[in-house]
Amino acid sequence: MTADRKNNAEDATGLPLAPLAMPQQVLVRQRRRGLFSHPRLAWLSWR
Amino acid sequence: MTSVRRSISLVFALVTSIAASLLAGDYYFADGVQWIDLVRIGLLALSTAWLAWGASIAFNGLAANPQTDVPSIPVRDFVRTAILVPVYNEDPVKTFSHVAAMAKSLAALDALGQFEFAILSDTRDERIAGRERFWVERLRAEVPDAKIYYRRRESNPGKKAGNIADFITHSGALYEYLVILDADSLMEGATLVEMVRRMEAEPELGLLQTLPKIMHSRSFFGRAIEFSASYYSPIYARGLSVLQGDEGPFWGHNAITRTRAFAQSCGLPELPGKPPFGGHILSHDYVEAALLARNGWKVRVDPDLIGSFEEGPDNVMDFAKRDRRWCQGNLQHGRLVAAPGLKWWSRFVFLQGIMAYVAAPLWALFLAASIVAPALSVVPDYFPEPGHLPVFPHVEQAVAIALLTGVFGLLIGPKLLVVLDGVATRRNHEFGGSLRTSLSVVVEVICTSLLAPIMMLFQTRSVLQVLAGADGGWPSADREAGRVSLQEAWTGSWWIVVIGLTTIGATYRLAPDYLVWVLLVAGPQVFAPLLIAATSHAPARWMNRLGLFLPSLERRQAAVIAMQEQLLARWRSLDEANKPEDGVPQRPVTISADEALHERSGA
Numbered sequence: 001m002t003a004d005r006k007n008n009a010e011d012a013t014g015l016p017l018a019p020l021a022m023p024q025q026v027l028v029r030q031r032r033r034g035l036f037s038h039p040r041l042a043w044l045s046w047r
Numbered sequence: 048m049t050s051v052r053r054s055i056s057l058v059f060a061l062v063t064s065i066a067a068s069l070l071a072g073d074y075y076f077a078d079g080v081q082w083i084d085l086v087r088i089g090l091l092a093l094s095t096a097w098l099a100w101g102a103s104i105a106f107n108g109l110a111a112n113p114q115t116d117v118p119s120i121p122v123r124d125f126v127r128t129a130i131l132v133p134v135y136n137e138d139p140v141k142t143f144s145h146v147a148a149m150a151k152s153l154a155a156l157d158a159l160g161q162f163e164f165a166i167l168s169d170t171r172d173e174r175i176a177g178r179e180r181f182w183v184e185r186l187r188a189e190v191p192d193a194k195i196y197y198r199r200r201e202s203n204p205g206k207k208a209g210n211i212a213d214f215i216t217h218s219g220a221l222y223e224y225l226v227i228l229d230a231d232s233l234m235e236g237a238t239l240v241e242m243v244r245r246m247e248a249e250p251e252l253g254l255l256q257t258l259p260k261i262m263h264s265r266s267f268f269g270r271a272i273e274f275s276a277s278y279y280s281p282i283y284a285r286g287l288s289v290l291q292g293d294e295g296p297f298w299g300h301n302a303i304t305r306t307r308a309f310a311q312s313c314g315l316p317e318l319p320g321k322p323p324f325g326g327h328i329l330s331h332d333y334v335e336a337a338l339l340a341r342n343g344w345k346v347r348v349d350p351d352l353i354g355s356f357e358e359g360p361d362n363v364m365d366f367a368k369r370d371r372r373w374c375q376g377n378l379q380h381g382r383l384v385a386a387p388g389l390k391w392w393s394r395f396v397f398l399q400g401i402m403a404y405v406a407a408p409l410w411a412l413f414l415a416a417s418i419v420a421p422a423l424s425v426v427p428d429y430f431p432e433p434g435h436l437p438v439f440p441h442v443e444q445a446v447a448i449a450l451l452t453g454v455f456g457l458l459i460g461p462k463l464l465v466v467l468d469g470v471a472t473r474r475n476h477e478f479g480g481s482l483r484t485s486l487s488v489v490v491e492v493i494c495t496s497l498l499a500p501i502m503m504l505f506q507t508r509s510v511l512q513v514l515a516g517a518d519g520g521w522p523s524a525d526r527e528a529g530r531v532s533l534q535e536a537w538t539g540s541w542w543i544v545v546i547g548l549t550t551i552g553a554t555y556r557l558a559p560d561y562l563v564w565v566l567l568v569a570g571p572q573v574f575a576p577l578l579i580a581a582t583s584h585a586p587a588r589w590m591n592r593l594g595l596f597l598p599s600l601e602r603r604q605a606a607v608i609a610m611q612e613q614l615l616a617r618w619r620s621l622d623e624a625n626k627p628e629d630g631v632p633q634r635p636v637t638i639s640a641d642e643a644l645h646e647r648s649g650a
Contacts, residue, residue: 014196020218021216022311027382028386
């Protein structure tokens with residue numbers, strides 16, 4: 001273990017700890033289920 | 048300017064395709080119009096468009112400026128860059144020798160302090176993991192001034208993309224840039240420094256891709272690929288660069304990215320459904336490039352950046368294995384062509400990648416249709432008007448020859464132009480002079496022509512497997528795959544022999560006039576095991592004496608390669624002397640440029 005590594009805050013995995021968010025990207029359009037799931041037609045739906 | 052070039056290239060491909068279709072129509076319709084002729088013309092049109100597009104990339108490359116204009120801005124005093132080395136069941140002695148060589152190359156420039164290495168292990172094999180832990184300490188002792196982290200994930204969700212994402216979410220905030228490598232990547236210190244400089248000079252640049260050259264090839268096949276990569280690829284990459292502009296490619300390694308841009312843009316989801324079309328994204332690099340462009344970041348390939356190397360497959364079987372994964376990855380992109388917000392060029396790149404593999408079954412179908420067509424042809428009516436002289440169909444042989452010449456021209460023409468460009472710019476000197484280079488080009492074209500019908504069937508099989516739902520996954524790379532025995536070649540390609548023989552038999556029966564042409568394709572297929580085995584051997588001494596496939600000057604002079612080879616030789620002898628009880632087989636020392644010139648017996 002080098003001295004340099006001992007001075008960094010490390011997590012249990014052995015890497016330096018400095019989190020950076022990596023949000024999941026949208027790649028697939030959401031499929032609407034049924035005709036009345038469209039916002040403009042929602043008033044036509046019945047329960 | 049990029050839009051203009053793209054438009055011209057697309058028009059060229061379209062016009063060539065239409066011209067080929069018209070010529071084919073003249074030839075096929077000589078004895079009347081049949082549905083099979085329309086199928087053949089459709090297949091020919093698609094295939095010709097694809098060939099013409101490839102040729103246009105070369106034409107653009109020949110016309111483009113070889114140097115990238117980079118603003119002259121000094122790098123900030125301290126810019127922290129992490130060099131990521133993802134590994135998966137690799138040979139740690141070899142991989143870590145690459146890391147050590149790069150560290151020493153940086154140290155020689157007094158630049159080591161700005162880079163940190165992170166070896167990110169997804170190794171599943173416990174014996175190999177044990178050797179990784181042993182050799183990482185050896186690596187740290189070799190380069191004590193280098194900061195080297197080692198992390199092994201307990202599980203490997205997302206495979207390589209997930210491995211890198213795991214690093215970013217754990218430690219990414221510390222680093223301005225990430226250099227992403229493969230286990231077989233090797234880069235000169237000066238190249239790494241220059242990559243950081245170019246990123247600093249252009250704050251809107253999200254990712255910079257180098258053009259890796261192939262090294263350490265031992266076999267005839269490997270040397271041919273190495274020559275192609277060194278000689279043609281810079282021209283093609285230049286063409287690709289001017290066509291893609293700021294929506295350039297990412298090939299997954301030997302590239303640098305702006306950490307925050309990558310983190311903000313490239314968090315990949317699992318696609319709904321099961322593999323091969325659902326699940327983790329296999330060819331994540333193309334998707335990451337598209338996502339960076341979607342978020343407004345520039346992605347660029349700079350072919351003028353030398354000092355970037357990787358290893359290539361040394362035999363056809365290994366090439367086909369890697370190609371199977373790429374095929375699945377590219378076909379999976381079919382799910383993403385309609386992804387929201389993507390640039391139109393990014394969508395085109397996905398389609399281009401799909402076409403790269405679909406082209407093979409298209410050619411196979413074209414061949415099949417051409418063989419079957421005479422059997423389906425209608426017998427001509429020689430006496431359409433009773434009592435008059437017979438009317439014979441006018442078969443346009445000249446048209447057929449023009450068509451064939453055009454297709455060969457699209458295939459071979461760009462390569463000949465690269466040779467001529469090499470004469471004019473004296474680039475051929477880097478490959479031993481114009482005579483040696485021309486010899487290498489001729490042999491490479493012959494080799495490619497013999498292997499292309501075999502690769503066509505491997506790729507067709509891959510496409511059919513993926514479409515049938517078979518998941519090939521991400522098998523470990525056999526980076527030291529050496530010779531293929533005739534037995535192994537037969538096991539892997541007996542079905543190609545069967546298809547070749549069947550094709551010849553069907554042609555003889557149904558379309559004997561085409562037999563000579565069909566033999567150009569089916570002949571190599573019949574000899575597939577022999578060709579695969581033979582090309583996996585090292586080139587003969589007389590070939591080396593002639594300077595065939597001479598490694599480029601860049602390759603021969605690369606200090607980092609020489610350093611890595613010396614380190615590896617020393618570590619191998621240490622490894623042999625202290626061989627652990629795990630019985631993991633040792634790998635041979637890779638061949639150096641000098642040895643490649645003077646031919647060794649190989650692995």
